[in-house]
Amino acid sequence: MSGPAPGNGAVSLDDARWQEVLEATNGDAWPCYQCGTCTAVCPWGRVREEPLNVRRIIRAAQLGVEEDGRMLWLCTSCGACEPRCPRGVPIVRVLRALRSLAWKKRQVPKGLPSVLWGIYQDGNPYRLPPSARSDWAKSLEVRRFQAGDEMLLYLGCTASYDRRMQKIARALVRLLREAGVSFGTLGDEEPCCGEAAMALGHAAYAAEIAAANARLFAAKKVRTLVAISPHCYDMFLNHTPRLEAGFKTLHYTQVLADLLKAGRLSFKGSVPKRVAFHDPCYLGRRNGEYEAPREVLRHIPGVELAELAESREGALCCGAGGGRMFLETPAAERFSRLRVRQAGEAGAQILAAACPFCISCLEDSANQLEAGPAVMDVAELALEALGAPAPALGTAVQGGR
Numbered sequence: 001m002s003g004p005a006p007g008n009g010a011v012s013l014d015d016a017r018w019q020e021v022l023e024a025t026n027g028d029a030w031p032c033y034q035c036g037t038c039t040a041v042c043p044w045g046r047v048r049e050e051p052l053n054v055r056r057i058i059r060a061a062q063l064g065v066e067e068d069g070r071m072l073w074l075c076t077s078c079g080a081c082e083p084r085c086p087r088g089v090p091i092v093r094v095l096r097a098l099r100s101l102a103w104k105k106r107q108v109p110k111g112l113p114s115v116l117w118g119i120y121q122d123g124n125p126y127r128l129p130p131s132a133r134s135d136w137a138k139s140l141e142v143r144r145f146q147a148g149d150e151m152l153l154y155l156g157c158t159a160s161y162d163r164r165m166q167k168i169a170r171a172l173v174r175l176l177r178e179a180g181v182s183f184g185t186l187g188d189e190e191p192c193c194g195e196a197a198m199a200l201g202h203a204a205y206a207a208e209i210a211a212a213n214a215r216l217f218a219a220k221k222v223r224t225l226v227a228i229s230p231h232c233y234d235m236f237l238n239h240t241p242r243l244e245a246g247f248k249t250l251h252y253t254q255v256l257a258d259l260l261k262a263g264r265l266s267f268k269g270s271v272p273k274r275v276a277f278h279d280p281c282y283l284g285r286r287n288g289e290y291e292a293p294r295e296v297l298r299h300i301p302g303v304e305l306a307e308l309a310e311s312r313e314g315a316l317c318c319g320a321g322g323g324r325m326f327l328e329t330p331a332a333e334r335f336s337r338l339r340v341r342q343a344g345e346a347g348a349q350i351l352a353a354a355c356p357f358c359i360s361c362l363e364d365s366a367n368q369l370e371a372g373p374a375v376m377d378v379a380e381l382a383l384e385a386l387g388a389p390a391p392a393l394g395t396a397v398q399g400g401r
């Protein structure tokens with residue numbers, strides 16, 4: 001038998017399950033000595049009566065016993081627990097491995113199989129038509145990427161299909177044109193980055209997607225890829241193989257910060273507002289980029305930059321990572337609700353982020369407050385600061401990280 005007890009507080013162990021868990025987690029759970037710090041720092045404890053008991057899940061993984069499978073899907077992979085773990089347990093990796101076992105047993109929350117089928121059949125987790133992927137750019141005449149272009153603008157599924165997030169993509173197109181950057185997109189041919197599959201614990205499928213993407217980028221001779229979502233950015237930076245010459249991966253805030261520093265982009269308008277930046281987990285804690293978005297904001301005339309109570313390494317997650325974007329969270333349990341309150345405490349009129357998932361969560365929560373801050377992406381603020389219409393098409397080829 002596997003799982004909690006035959007009635008007297010003891011647990012019965014199952015050798016087969018133990019072996020299975022050991023293989024899936026690669027022994028990653030072993031160093032845990034059950035201090036419970038992970039459970040204490042996990043933000044679920046701030047919004048739910050029953051916290052996400054990570055310590056207990058890790059203990060069950062050590063013993064190879066079954067745990068309450070529902071808890072496993074709460075993790076947003078925000079990474080707040082890992083730097084605090086005194087034993088260096090790669091907690092998110094262990095949780096993803098346990099999710100992979102749940103897939104094998106078909107013990108996954110309703111709705112998640114459809115996310116993976118969507119990526120497989122339609123090239124996006126939202127199950128929207130692949131032929132509509134580049135509809136967002138229809139009025140902009142964004143051209144296809146060609147070998148020799150300075151960069152490939154990679155939209156990602158959310159900025160391609162979500163009407164709210166398409167605004168971020170359009171802002172970015174105008175900014176890159178203003179700076180004279182030569183760039184293109186892959187149009188309807190753009191593939192999903194595969195991050196959703198990885199986050200949901202389907203590592204083998206995510207690796208398959210990553211390998212196909214690496215081949216596509218090599219065939220297109222992509223040298224620099226700029227991603228809008230930090231989740232795509234992380235997938236291309238850390239989980240996509242490099243073939244032949246490889247390619248450099250940048251987040252769009254890094255590109256804008258570089259263009260501003262190089263004098264290729266400047267702001268003639270102003271945004272006279274107090275702005276607080278919410279660090280997206282996959283840009284900040286996961287990949288150490290805290291400065292680029294703040295640098296862009298600092299360049300905007302009129303912006304008074306404020307810091308949230310929890311920022312940079314200590315930033316509070318918006319709640320959408322780890323596949324939570326595809327699962328329902330009751331309004332009262334959303335981390336973004338706390339985040340929006342923090343923005344109010346910091347006196348911010350605008351809560352800025354640089355991630356479509358964060359924008360989606362924060363905006364939803366801000367709209368539920370009577371006097372919530374406006375939620376804007378850094379690219380949208382930069383566009384507002386341009387203050388002048390952009391030229392029709394940029395062509396120059398130079399510079400960059």
Ligand code: SF4
Nearest residue numbers: 032033035036038085
């Ligand atoms: S913080 Fe690390 S050592 Fe402590 S319970 Fe969690 S995983 Fe185990």
Ligand code: SF4
Nearest residue numbers: 042075076078079081
């Ligand atoms: S990664 Fe974030 S959500 Fe997941 S267990 Fe750690 S602190 Fe909790």
